[in-house]
Amino acid sequence: MDAEFALQLLVNGLTIGLIYALVASGLSLVFGILNIVNFAHGEFYMLGAMLAYFVAGTLGMSYWVTVVVVVLAAGAIGALLYDILLQRFEGSNVERGVLATLGLSMVLQNGAIFLFSTTPRLTRTEYSFKIWEFAGVTLPLTRLFAAVLSVIAFALTWWALQATQTGRAIRGVSQNREAALMVGIDPKRVSRIAVAAGIAFAGLAGAALAPVYSVHPTMGFAFVFKAFAIVIIGGLGNFQGAALAALLVGMVESFVGALASLVIADAITFATMLLVLLMRPEGLFGRGVRL
Amino acid sequence: MSPPLLSVRDLSAGYGDEPITYDINLDVQSGTITTIVGSNGAGKSTLLKAIYGLNRKFSGTIDFNGRNIETLASVARFRLGLAFVPQGRCNFPLMSVRENLRLGGYSLRAMEREDAIERVTEIFPILRQRMSVLAGNLSGGEQQLLEMAMVLMISPKLLLLDEPSIGLSPINLSLVLENIQRIRAQGVTIIMVEQNVRGALAISTDAIVMDLGRIVVTGSPQDILQDERIAAAYLGKRAAR
Ligand SMILES: Nc1ncnc2c1ncn2[C@@H]1O[C@H](COP(=O)(O)OP(=O)(O)OP(=O)(O)O)[C@@H](O)[C@H]1O
Ligand SMILES: [Mg+2]
Numbered sequence: 292m293d294a295e296f297a298l299q300l301l302v303n304g305l306t307i308g309l310i311y312a313l314v315a316s317g318l319s320l321v322f323g324i325l326n327i328v329n330f331a332h333g334e335f336y337m338l339g340a341m342l343a344y345f346v347a348g349t350l351g352m353s354y355w356v357t358v359v360v361v362v363l364a365a366g367a368i369g370a371l372l373y374d375i376l377l378q379r380f381e382g383s384n385v386e387r388g389v390l391a392t393l394g395l396s397m398v399l400q401n402g403a404i405f406l407f408s409t410t411p412r413l414t415r416t417e418y419s420f421k422i423w424e425f426a427g428v429t430l431p432l433t434r435l436f437a438a439v440l441s442v443i444a445f446a447l448t449w450w451a452l453q454a455t456q457t458g459r460a461i462r463g464v465s466q467n468r469e470a471a472l473m474v475g476i477d478p479k480r481v482s483r484i485a486v487a488a489g490i491a492f493a494g495l496a497g498a499a500l501a502p503v504y505s506v507h508p509t510m511g512f513a514f515v516f517k518a519f520a521i522v523i524i525g526g527l528g529n530f531q532g533a534a535l536a537a538l539l540v541g542m543v544e545s546f547v548g549a550l551a552s553l554v555i556a557d558a559i560t561f562a563t564m565l566l567v568l569l570m571r572p573e574g575l576f577g578r579g580v581r582l
Numbered sequence: 583m584s585p586p587l588l589s590v591r592d593l594s595a596g597y598g599d600e601p602i603t604y605d606i607n608l609d610v611q612s613g614t615i616t617t618i619v620g621s622n623g624a625g626k627s628t629l630l631k632a633i634y635g636l637n638r639k640f641s642g643t644i645d646f647n648g649r650n651i652e653t654l655a656s657v658a659r660f661r662l663g664l665a666f667v668p669q670g671r672c673n674f675p676l677m678s679v680r681e682n683l684r685l686g687g688y689s690l691r692a693m694e695r696e697d698a699i700e701r702v703t704e705i706f707p708i709l710r711q712r713m714s715v716l717a718g719n720l721s722g723g724e725q726q727l728l729e730m731a732m733v734l735m736i737s738p739k740l741l742l743l744d745e746p747s748i749g750l751s752p753i754n755l756s757l758v759l760e761n762i763q764r765i766r767a768q769g770v771t772i773i774m775v776e777q778n779v780r781g782a783l784a785i786s787t788d789a790i791v792m793d794l795g796r797i798v799v800t801g802s803p804q805d806i807l808q809d810e811r812i813a814a815a816y817l818g819k820r821a822a823r
Contacts, residue, residue: 456688459677463685466674472636473672474686474732475660 295427300545306434308541309441310496314514315521315533316445317492323465323528324485325377327388333515334399335490339365339497340506341407344414354416358498365494369487377486378479403508411505419502437499444495445534448488461485520564526574536575587612587740587771593642595632601640602628603795615772617782620792626775627669630742634666635659647739661689665738667729669745675718679709679728682717686732702731705764723754727761734765743774759785783807
């Protein structure tokens with residue numbers, strides 16, 4: 292393997308890893324605050340991609356307008372998801388909440404099949420087929436933007452969690468709900484914000500990847516299982532851990548996928564998940580860095 | 583006498599379908615320390631939670647500082663100056679002491695928040711040396727002080743403390759009791775539940791004995807400690823401590 296090829300694989304692994312980080316940390320955010328594993332998370336990624344297809348393809352809006360529209364819509368849908376569904380399962384009914392998200396996932400997936408059919412569609416934007424070249428490495432612009440958007444979203448959220456009162460309150464509710472009530476935090480308001488952000492992340496990933504991959508109703512399904520593996524490897528509810536694990540999985544996929552096969556790459560990812568569950572249930576990076 | 587800061591009338595409260603505490607009538611004057619004692623399961627925590635609005639009210643009224651509060655959510659009661667430190671550890675273990683205090687002042691503006699941190703760390707100087715330590719790594723006594731400091735950030739009028747000395751060593755116990763007196767000196771009225779009957783009553787102005795969900799005796803701490811029938815019937819061996 293020459294250096295140029297290795298560099299290309301590194302860049303590919305990094306870009307896909309960053310997108311995984313976006314989906315996985317959204318999942319982690321929702322779990323961290325509600326203790327509910329959101330099985331419908333992949334469907335929100337799918338809906339984000341569908342909406343992007345509609346806004347960019349059918350309405351002919353620009354790439355950046357599309358991204359903004361999808362993120363805002365996904366955030367609003369996340370707030371509704373919390374108000375209508377998830378808040379009913381807070382605290383004592385977590386298991387039922389998980390089953391409810393599984394049901395929701397099926398409803399959304401089949402609803403999308405009914406409305407859009409299973410035909411995969413490619414989203415055209417003004418950046419489609421444009422390529423960025425640097426030091427012999429080529430990268431489609433849409434992939435580059437997807438990676439950059441992930442980094443921006445992640446950095447912004449990380450900063451907000453550490454340095455703003457609302458971010459601190461999100462971490463507070465996730466660490467100790469009773470203590471949150473003690474200091475006058477309204478856990479519902481804070482949970483709604485966290486869920487909205489988590490779903491906005493899924494929507495952003497969908498919008499960013501719509502011009503990269505084809506858009507179809509079951510696209511969230513495979514994606515979300517990988518996100519689960521990432522979240523478990525990174526430690527349930529661990530926001531940063533999810534991001535690190537996602538980069539790891541992206542790298543494995545890029546290198547093993549190119550040198551052996553994608554099937555083996557997936558096998559490695561899920562075997563790692565099993566090993567972590569067996570040997571380090573708190574995640575590869577420990578509890579110390581939880582939300 | 584001025585009107586009571588807290589006035590509870592015929593309150594029944596509990597969880598799910600059944601009340602745990604019944605017919606609670608209680609008046610608390612500003613500037614007092616009231617200690618509630620009683621055996622395990624007597625409903626002491628349930629009563630404090632009912633005053634803060636964390637469980638289900640079946641009947642009765644609660645007036646606080648001239649306002650009717652029994653229909654308000656706990657967040658709204660908090661904003662009126664009512665604070666509650668629950669039984670057991672109740673802080674954000676993976677955040678530093680400073681961050682915990684900042685969250686204590688969640689409802690304050692940024693400037694007020696930093697001033698309030700100055701103020702509460704003056705009351706609890708011990709926290710000053712621990713500002714960047716994770717709350718979960720503090721000793722039990724320090725965590726209890728931190729939790730009191732967190733709710734003092736907003737200068738509450740009435741502070742409800744549920745077993746502040748639970749699980750503490752004798753040294754930490756006197757540390758906590760001493761600090762409760764300092765909080766009172768700041769003009770905060772206190773209702774606390776305590777199992778360390780003697781230590782708690784020694785710093786109290788009023789005492790309440792609960793049994794089987796009801797208030798069975800109210801009086802001065804001295805009367806309660808000296809009445810052997812009360813001690814034998816309700817306080818058990820604990821009064822000897
Ligand atoms: N969340 C809850 N749901 C249902 N029942 C509860 C709940 N919390 C407490 N109880 C019940 O209410 C009764 C009184 O409990 P409470 O905690 O008020 O007693 P306590 O006087 O504070 O006791 P302790 O000294 O052990 O703290 C107990 O029988 C308990 O089982
Ligand atoms: Mg109790």
